[in-house]
Amino acid sequence: MSAPAPSVPRVDPAIQVRGLAKRYADVVAVNGVDLEIRAGECFGLLGPNGAGKTTTIEILEGLTRPDEGEVQVLGQRWTGGADRALRERLGIQLQETKLQDKVSVLETIELFRSFYRRGPDPDEVLRRVALEEKRNAWVVKLSGGQRQRLSLACALVNDPELLLLTTHYMDEAERLCDRVAIMDHGRVIALGTPAELIASLGAEHVVEFSAAGTLDVASVERLSSVRQVRREAGGFALIVVEPHIAIPALLAELARQNVELHRLTTHHATLEDVFVSMTGRTLRDE
Amino acid sequence: MSERRGLAATPLWQLTRVRMVGFLREPEAVFWVFAFPVLMALALGIAFRSSGPPRSRIGVVDGPGAAAVITALQAAHDLEVIRVASSDAEAALRRGRIAVLVRPGDPGAPVLTFDPNRAETRLAQLATVEALEHAAGRRDVVGATLDTRVRAGSRYIDFLIPGLIGLNLLGTGMWGIGFPIATARQQKLLKRMLATPMRRSDYLLSHMLARLVWLVMEVVAVLGFGMLAFGVQVRGSWLAFALVNLLGAVTFSALGLLVASRARTIEAVSGLMNVTMMPMWLLSGSFFSADRFPTAMQWLVQALPLTAVNNALRAIMSEGAGLLTVATPLGIIVAWGVASFFAALALFRWE
Numbered sequence: 001m002s003a004p005a006p007s008v009p010r011v012d013p014a015i016q017v018r019g020l021a022k023r024y025a026d027v028v029a030v031n032g033v034d035l036e037i038r039a040g041e042c043f044g045l046l047g048p049n050g051a052g053k054t055t056t057i058e059i060l061e062g063l064t065r066p067d068e069g070e071v072q073v074l075g076q077r078w079t080g081g082a083d084r085a086l087r088e089r090l091g092i093q094l095q096e097t098k099l100q101d102k103v104s105v106l107e108t109i110e111l112f113r114s115f116y117r118r119g120p121d122p123d124e125v126l127r128r129v130a131l132e133e134k135r136n137a138w139v140v141k142l143s144g145g146q147r148q149r150l151s152l153a154c155a156l157v158n159d160p161e162l163l164l165l166t167t168h169y170m171d172e173a174e175r176l177c178d179r180v181a182i183m184d185h186g187r188v189i190a191l192g193t194p195a196e197l198i199a200s201l202g203a204e205h206v207v208e209f210s211a212a213g214t215l216d217v218a219s220v221e222r223l224s225s226v227r228q229v230r231r232e233a234g235g236f237a238l239i240v241v242e243p244h245i246a247i248p249a250l251l252a253e254l255a256r257q258n259v260e261l262h263r264l265t266t267h268h269a270t271l272e273d274v275f276v277s278m279t280g281r282t283l284r285d286e
Numbered sequence: 287m288s289e290r291r292g293l294a295a296t297p298l299w300q301l302t303r304v305r306m307v308g309f310l311r312e313p314e315a316v317f318w319v320f321a322f323p324v325l326m327a328l329a330l331g332i333a334f335r336s337s338g339p340p341r342s343r344i345g346v347v348d349g350p351g352a353a354a355v356i357t358a359l360q361a362a363h364d365l366e367v368i369r370v371a372s373s374d375a376e377a378a379l380r381r382g383r384i385a386v387l388v389r390p391g392d393p394g395a396p397v398l399t400f401d402p403n404r405a406e407t408r409l410a411q412l413a414t415v416e417a418l419e420h421a422a423g424r425r426d427v428v429g430a431t432l433d434t435r436v437r438a439g440s441r442y443i444d445f446l447i448p449g450l451i452g453l454n455l456l457g458t459g460m461w462g463i464g465f466p467i468a469t470a471r472q473q474k475l476l477k478r479m480l481a482t483p484m485r486r487s488d489y490l491l492s493h494m495l496a497r498l499v500w501l502v503m504e505v506v507a508v509l510g511f512g513m514l515a516f517g518v519q520v521r522g523s524w525l526a527f528a529l530v531n532l533l534g535a536v537t538f539s540a541l542g543l544l545v546a547s548r549a550r551t552i553e554a555v556s557g558l559m560n561v562t563m564m565p566m567w568l569l570s571g572s573f574f575s576a577d578r579f580p581t582a583m584q585w586l587v588q589a590l591p592l593t594a595v596n597n598a599l600r601a602i603m604s605e606g607a608g609l610l611t612v613a614t615p616l617g618i619i620v621a622w623g624v625a626s627f628f629a630a631l632a633l634f635r636w637e
Contacts, residue, residue, distance in 0.1 A: 061481055062481070063477060063480060063481055063637075084483040084485075085483075087481065087482055087483040088483050090481075092478075092481040092482075094474060094477065094478050094481070096474045097473065097474045097475055097477070097478040098473035098474065098475065099475065100304065100308050100470075100475065102307070102308055102311035102312065103304050103307060103308055107303070107304060107307065108304075110300055111300045111301065111303075111304050112482065113295075114295055114296060114297045114299070114300040114301075115297050115479075115482040115483055115484040116482070116483060117483075138311075154478075
């Protein structure tokens with residue numbers, strides 16, 4: 001989600017949510033969510049499937065009515081009736097929408113453009129998403145990435161003040177978002193800038209390894225510079241402060257335990273590591 | 287940033303255009319709406335064509351007196367005469383190559399051999415006797431005038447074309463409205479459009495407008511083919527004909543909307559459409575007269591909207607009826623349309 005920066009900084013938040021709850025017959029999809037998203041910031045909502053992200057966004061988009069809580073979008077509430085004025089100001093992309101196959105890129109953009117009173121010319125929108133060369137191609141002929149760009153183009157036809165996008169790429173969220181909220185089981189379990197969230201791990205490097213034989217985990221946990229040890233599919237992951245200290249210590253410990261090392265890799269800690277350390281599950285878990 | 291004006295920029299126009307191009311780019315859909323009814327009319331029109339009065343073939347056994355008999359029989363237009371050898375005569379009769387065998391009785395009366403149990407051989411024998419008697423000098427005493435003109439609109443093709451138009455109105459209304467709406471719902475396109483300021487009424491109206499454009503094209507295709515290939519005519523008022531088509535199309539579109547109002551998948555909507563259309567295919571008298579069903583069933587048969595459309599179209603095309611004459615079927619059509627439309631509005635789900 002992002003709100004393009006206005007020329008004069010706004011005081012009002014672009015989105016304000018208090019005590020949001022939504023229940024379906026057999027599940028509680030959203031269970032008390034508070035959010036405040038400032039004008040001009042790029043805000044990401046992350047979490048595994050079923051965490052309540054989609055329901056939360058659909059409530060923000062005015063497509064689903066909450067059971068409880070208050071929602072203000074660009075200073076307005078969804079009323080269920082006279083919402084057209086608010087819709088004029090939003091750009092929306094739904095992950096699951098499939099546009100009509102045998103309609104061209106330009107025809108699709110012209111259609112969506114016609115729903116709004118104001119906005120750039122369709123050709124200008126095509127240029128912004130770099131689809132000029134596919135202008136007259138049918139949707140069915142587009143690659144997956146081109147369809148995503150067309151879907152984005154449909155969200156840009158009215159020069160929206162607020163864009164509500166759906167993305168499934170974690171690394172995009174980490175790179176692009178000013179702030180991120182991580183959701184699980186219908187609640188926000190962490191909120192902050194990507195750097196802050198990663199810093200909450202206590203260290204910013206991850207060492208992953210696999211080894212043959214039985215490992216005494218407790219003694220690995222006591223190694224200097226190691227903050228956390230967790231088991232993962234096919235091995236272990238250590239969250240470490242300084243790899244140049246932790247890795248020689250780990251190798252010495254494995255040799256002492258007489259355990260053979262099969263694989264060792266390192267990477268900078270990501271939001272995925274933050275989620276795993278908070279919940280014990282990966283974001284990709286169904 | 288610009289404000290776009292003009293008809294081409296209105297949501298209703300854009301929605302209608304996308305519906306139309308989406309349809310015209312589906313070869314299967316175009317085939318079923320336009321080519322299929324024309325092919326059906328062609329096949330059934332040829333199978334049940336009127337081929338003129340039947341001619342009977344008479345065999346005359348060769349020999350003395352044969353020439354005089356042949357001359358007498360050739361004067362009758364509905365007889366075709368061949369000369370057969372005496373040895374082949376019985377075989378020709380048995381195999382049905384000839385209807386009647388004539389043995390000239392030179393001297394004396396000729397002998398006619400035929401099967402009296404079959405209508406066509408009996409007719410051939412009567413025509414043979416008449417031709418022989420005329421040649422011998424018999425004069426007609428009563429002198430009846432024969433009126434052999436074929437009555438307008440009484441052929442099978444005249445019956446069939448209105449039925450095919452009615453069937454097509456039903457099919458296009460159901461498939462042309464129900465299918466795209468269920469597809470858009472399944473693909474979350476309805477939901478995506480709902481997130482824009484688009485008016486819901488524009489969306490539904492665009493389906494109706496696109497439907498009416500196809501209506502003109504499909505009626506012109508089927509009727510035009512019937513007129514050019516078989517000389518089918520619209521004997522009543524063209525205005526009444528157009529009105530029945532319009533009301534029929536709108537009513538079946540409302541029925542398509544109703545069927546698609548809740549269906550979440552294409553499979554579900556296809557099943558519902560077949561359940562709705564099958565009874566009308568069978569009962570509404572598109573291919574044969576609905577009067578053939580038992581009296582106890584007639585209240586049901588006559589209440590179906592397709593029966594009403596077929597009856598009204600036949601009355602206007604074949605019998606030259608005007609609007610007042612078809613008021614009852616028109617009332618049935620409108621009642622179905624209004625009821626279906628409001629039921630669809632009450633039940634419709636955008637997601």
